[in-house]
Amino acid sequence: MPSEIYLDYNATTPTPKAVRAAMAVAAEACGNPSSVHRFGRAQRARIENARQQVAALAGTDARQVIFTSGGTESNDLALNGVTAKSVVVSAIEHDSILRGREDALRAPVHSTGVIDLQKLEVLVGEAGPPVLVSLMLANNETGVVQPVAEAADIVHARDGLLHCDAVQAGGRLEIDMASLGADMMTLSAHKMGGPQGAGALIIGERVQLQARVLGGGQERGYRAGTENVVGIVGFGAAAQLAHEHMDGWQRVAQLRDRFEVRISDAFGDEVQIFGRDVTRTPNTCCIARTGIDAETQVIALDLAGIAISAGSACSSGKVESSHVLAAMGVAEPVARTAIRVSLGPSTKAADMDRFLAAYKALTKGGVAHAA
């Protein structure tokens, strides 16, 4: 039996009906998009339509969109596909960035969760050119939005390239490539209502990229392999839907904010909400609770029918405390008690009420009596 209330949208999202419908049509079709016959051409047309939908979300030209198998592959392509002598990343990046280039220098963040731009400037200056900087637009654990445009100015002043992992921001915030100043941007379908197994790397005009996956020369030679047509179609539909419903996040942000006020009122110093004073994605709340381990909270809440997470899903199998909170200077005993609550477009006020009741019922032993 699945949980009844899903508050783990930063791990993955359900696919809306319209997206499933678009995918169902594509799934009934056959043909390799590289084939020249009519079956192939029809598939090609589906992909190019999706490319435009994704490009529109990012305010770019369709030609700049490279479809991949997801955020991790896009990040790998960005980090290892360009010729950069040195790489600087923020300390709070996703593991696919942190482990993507082991030699990368790490720029610290303030206690708010926002990158320290002065330190970034120093690191970029010290790094041997050409430099590549990778800075996420929104953090997956705290939702804290990073000053990507300012970072881009710093990087461009040194003739470097800026890559932005916008996986958690796509479909939730404006992600206009030009105003962000990003040279490359990563998007993932399944964080915005699309299917798992599809993503994109969007590249600017001046980026020289070498493919990582070699073969038949698909995606203009940047990414070989028969395209995941159904996944790409779902990605495109999800991008368009998200783009059209961007104003819906105001309601979600209000739900989240109201929830945080009620939690603070109820628990005072017993809880700590990270990144609350800075701009965050509208859906994310990262919250520590004195004395109750995150794992205990996750299990108790799951029993109460509520799905949340103790950190990012990729590493949530491992007993490791969050590198994001550590970078923000959060003490390990506190970080161990932090959970991530992430809302979605269909989260209702009643869901948050039930969650609050269950959260209030949490005890050190983890027994929650949900209302």
Add this chain to the structure above:
Amino acid sequence: MQHKADTDASRGDAATPDTKRDRITPAGRPSKLPAPIYLDYQATTPVDPRVLDAMLPWFNTRFGNPHSQHQHGWQADEAVQEARAQVAAIIGARSRDIVFTSGATESNNIAIKGAAKAYRHQRNHIVTCVTEHKCVLESCLQLERDGFEITRLAVDANGHIDLEQLQMAVTEKTLLVSLMAVNNEIGVIHPLREIGEICRDAGAFFHTDAAQAVGKIPLDVEAANIDLMSISGHKIYGPKGVGALFVRRSPRLQLAAEMSGGGQERGLRSGTLPTPLCLGLGMACKIAEREMEAEHQRITVLRDRLYQRLTSELDNISLNGDAEQRIPGNLNVSVARIDGAALMMGIPEISVSTGSACTSGALGPSYVLQALGLDAESSDTALRIGLGRFTTVDEVDYAAERIVAVVKQLRGQQALPTRA
């Protein structure tokens, strides 16, 4: 077999399984209008409706991230593990030896480059073959630029490698032998057991690109001493965007990951696993394992019928690749004095190809056919006809009739002094 013979080939989308036809075919379509007929099963295959049915709920109510630690996540993870077992079963492997990837291209990249990176200080020689898929050749080329020694075996007129040559090529410096199980253009089957023995004797790893072989011929990684095997979803009636790599665990083979990150798939392939796609691949393997034998017989009959008809009604038509050691779903024929592309244009309602889909956008003769010793002219006259699970007798008969008519017409035109 589940598939009833379709009595009216002109009725619907030939690539779509019978069970779905009524739903997607516009009613009242004039019966004279030829249906688009799909005969390009080596390029890709339609998703089997049973596969699609297994996948759909996982886009909807069961959408969890299989790496999440709550019920949504556990439910997805459980399903992924079942799919992993289904993939393992069809090649005689164990579940824990299967790594999910985004497709056979990625699997081939990981296998070749990953093994090279992990062992480069011990052995630096790789043996492959000139008729391999682009992604194998390109991966080897990159390694060659990077200091590896690459031996590319030639093939004979039938598309076979010479096992003696292989034996001589493999030395104590050979890290990896990468030879495909079934060729994508000519359907020729390589002798995996014999290759595996040679590799074992030399202590070299054996990688095989089995994208075209899984579900078509019996495969057993133990019997053939295979260490790495690439598998594709969309070549076996599963979805695009998913594949697998078999990585032998005992004795353990090391691979350096191509992508780092969340450490999924034992650290070999990071990234959220696409649950519905993994399930689709699993179900496709399950069906293929069960129906392979019957399907093999049915498609052989259809293939023979088609070839018989073409050769009896047209002169100067020849089969490319070994006639016996090939999968039944592949017919690659050269039609003398006829340009393959022109022939394709003459039969727009029938989807066939002149070669591999990956390179079909590129002009120029097929490197596979050239490797068989065909001159440029004979390569240009080649047509690849791929038959599969949903191919019907009527489709085959219709295709034969049309190909014969158009070839005769083109040949007649060519006899004229001027062409319009």
